[in-house]
C-alpha cells in the first residue's frame with residue numbers, strides 16, 4: 594500500500610514547505626496537512642487539511658485511523674523565544690505532542706515518525722566550535738530542555754518498543770514563504786523584509802553572534818532524506834547533528850549590503866541574546882553525512898540572493 598502521511602503543525606514555517614514538498618513527491622491526496630489553526634495559505638488547501646490539537650491523544654488517534662496514516666511528521670512545538678515567555682506551556686506542548694506520536698508508534702497504529710530536535714539541546718558548557726554529535730549537553734532554556742528530553746524519549750521508544758522514529762537537530766532555518774514562529778534566529782529572516790522595505794534593520798542579536806543556520810530547501814531535503822533512508826542506516830535514534838552554514842549578523846549584513854549598498858544594520862540585543870550565547874557557533878555533522886548521505890547545497894551568498902528575490906516576489910504578489 595502506498596504511504597499515507599500526516600503533517601502535524603503544517604501551517605508553520607517548516608510544516609508548510611514540507612507539506613508542499615511531500616505532496617510533489619507522493620501526490621496531494623497522500624499527504625494530510627493538520628494544525629491547531631486553519632491554513633492562511635491557499636496552497637495547503639490543495640490537498641486534505643484537518644484541524645488537530647496535537648496534545649489531544651484521542652483526536653490524534655481518530656485522525657490517524659480515519660486517513661489510514663502510516664507516517665507522521667510531528668512539527669508542532671513552542672519555539673525558543675516564545676517558550677522562555679511561557680515555560681510551562683512550552684514544556685507541556687513540546688512533550689505531550691511528542692508522547693502522543695510516540696505512543697501511536699508503540700501501539701503500532703503508525704509505522705514511521707519524524708520529530709525535529711534543535712541546536713538548542715546544547716548549552717553554555719558545550720564546546721562551541723564544530724560541536725560534535727556526542728558532547729556535553731546542559732541546555733539552559735525551556736525549549737532546549739524539552740528538545741533534549743525529547744531526544745532521550747525517542748531513543749528510549751526505539752530501543753524499548755521498536756518505534757521507528759527519526760530526528761534531526763535543525764539549526765536556525767531561513768525561508769520567506771511562511772513567517773518564522775518565535776525562534777532566536779528569526780533575525781536572519783526579518784533582515785530581508787526590512788532591507789527591502791526600509792533599507793535598515795535593527796538586529797536583536799549582537800553583531801558577532803555566530804550561529805549555525807540553514808536554508809529551508811536544505812532542511813526539507815534533509816528531512817525527506819532521513820525519512821527515505823533504509824532503517825538500518827539510521828544508527829542514531831536520539832537526533833542527528835546537521836550543519837549548513839554558520840555566520841554572524843554582521844557577516845549577513847555585509848552580504849545584504851553587497852546587493853543593497855544603502856542598507857544600514859543596527860544592533861539592539863534583547864532577551865534572545867542570552868539564548869543565542871548558550872548555543873554553538875558551528876556544528877560537526879559527520880554522522881549524518883556518513884550514515885544516510887546528507888549533503889547541503891546553500892552557502893551564505895546563495896541564501897541572500899534567494900531570500901531577496903523570494904521576499905521581493907512575495908511583496909509583488911501582495
Ligand SMILES: NC(=O)c1ccc[n+]([C@@H]2O[C@H](COP(=O)([O-])OP(=O)(O)OC[C@H]3O[C@@H](n4cnc5c(N)ncnc54)[C@H](O)[C@@H]3O)[C@@H](O)[C@H]2O)c1
Nearest residue numbers: 602604605606607629646647669670709711763765766774
Ligand atoms: N524554524 C526553525 O528555525 C527551527 C529550528 C530548530 C528546530 N525547529 C523545530 O521544527 C519544528 C517546526 O518548527 P517551525 O519553525 O515550523 O515552527 P512554527 O512555530 O512556525 O510552526 C509550528 C506550528 O505548530 C502549530 N501548533 C501549535 N500548537 C499546536 C497544537 N497543540 N497542535 C497542533 N499544531 C500546533 C502552530 O499553529 C504552527 O503552525 C518544531 O519542533 C521546532 O522546534 C525549528
